[in-house]
Amino acid sequence: MSQNHKITLMYNGARYGGWQVQKNAVTIQEELEKAFSTILRQDVSIIGASRTDAGVHALNYTANAFFDTDLEERRILSGVNAVLPEDIRVKSIKECDEAFHARYCAKSKTYVYQIDTSIYGDVFKKPYVWRFKYPLNFENMQKCTPFFLGRHDFSAFMSKGAQAKTFEREIYECSLTRQDDMITMKIRGNGFLYNMVRIIAGTLVSVGRGFLSGEEIPQIILSKERKRAGITAPPEGLMLYEIEYE
């Protein structure tokens, strides 16, 4: 059996149809498989930790791949990065136990959702924030974050079109901070349903706008009705921050 490798990478997802290989869109997985296969002169399949959506970014994405090579890790790294488009960068490649599986071994995932509420729009953060120009009541939004903690059926916070079999997820951490005009939601859980982080972010924004009362959130969760939660925040503000393993 080939040697297993743990791969960490980052990407600006703006130009991609998400992580997973699909027809009609260029994906991160496809670009990585092409780059690794080119440099290693063999077919390499890349197993990703998470199916990020079209337009979503990642700061520390984890993947794994089986291959055999005589090349040193730093040679593979520089070769792969030379072949990859500039908006996808492999940060490290390490030999790992054959039992390591980027998806199945993940204990939790942390996402960050950033909202630029400035009237002008930060030129440097622009590629990875949701530009939101209407006034938001930050304190009201912040009060809602504890409602999402713990184990719940999050069906009300899931878009249609997913293949999930179970709808219970556990959220370990959910915080909202503000620095100048930038609002940052950080959320860590054992897993997330389809669009769940974006619907939670959008629901907080609906609360901040006054369209929803924060106190309704526990009932919205219990209702399991998607239509009762807030909007789905756009993908550009979402960043997969880190995937935690044992």
Place this chain on the structure above:
Amino acid sequence: MSQNHKITLMYNGARYGGWQVQKNAVTIQEELEKAFSTILRQDVSIIGASRTDAGVHALNYTANAFFDTDLEERRILSGVNAVLPEDIRVKSIKECDEAFHARYCAKSKTYVYQIDTSIYGDVFKKPYVWRFKYPLNFENMQKCTPFFLGRHDFSAFMSKGAQAKTFEREIYECSLTRQDDMITMKIRGNGFLYNMVRIIAGTLVSVGRGFLSGEEIPQIILSKERKRAGITAPPEGLMLYEIEYE
């Protein structure tokens, strides 16, 4: 006399020939004057705090301009930002004392120079860092920063082609920090000679590479000889961070 206004703005300088209006290059000042003149339907001259070089960025640049208008400040702001290219954003426009002059009233300026030493290159910070792939001895670099503090003739840290009449400048703060693979130099002074921040950053990098000994820096300053200092670091890593007034 028209009403004076204090204007704060930010820009990604990559596409521009610096701040000041000049032939053969598009500049920040020119774009601002066009945008303000269009929105206010009068010729508006913009006085900038500093002549940033081609390719250099600004997070909080200060300018001032005299004009009269019935438009509310937030209307001018949104109008100007609608007309400006997306890499220049006006953050605020406030009426101010007629004696306020963005350049002459500035007490100090703070610059930040960022060096990305990762082997892969951060995709999100890329537009405003110097990507430097060779090993740097950070501790040796950090030991040098106190040598730049205080009042000195900084001729050794000035490129030719400037019109400075005096070469003494006072540095109030100079620090070097590291977070993961990103090295950040922060420097605040009452003024800077042509390319001075970039030559200081380049000199620190020369020390980090081992091409210069940090202990030579006091002698290099005293020598007033440009050729004894290190390289001029490239513009893309430089950001005018803030301009301080009384």
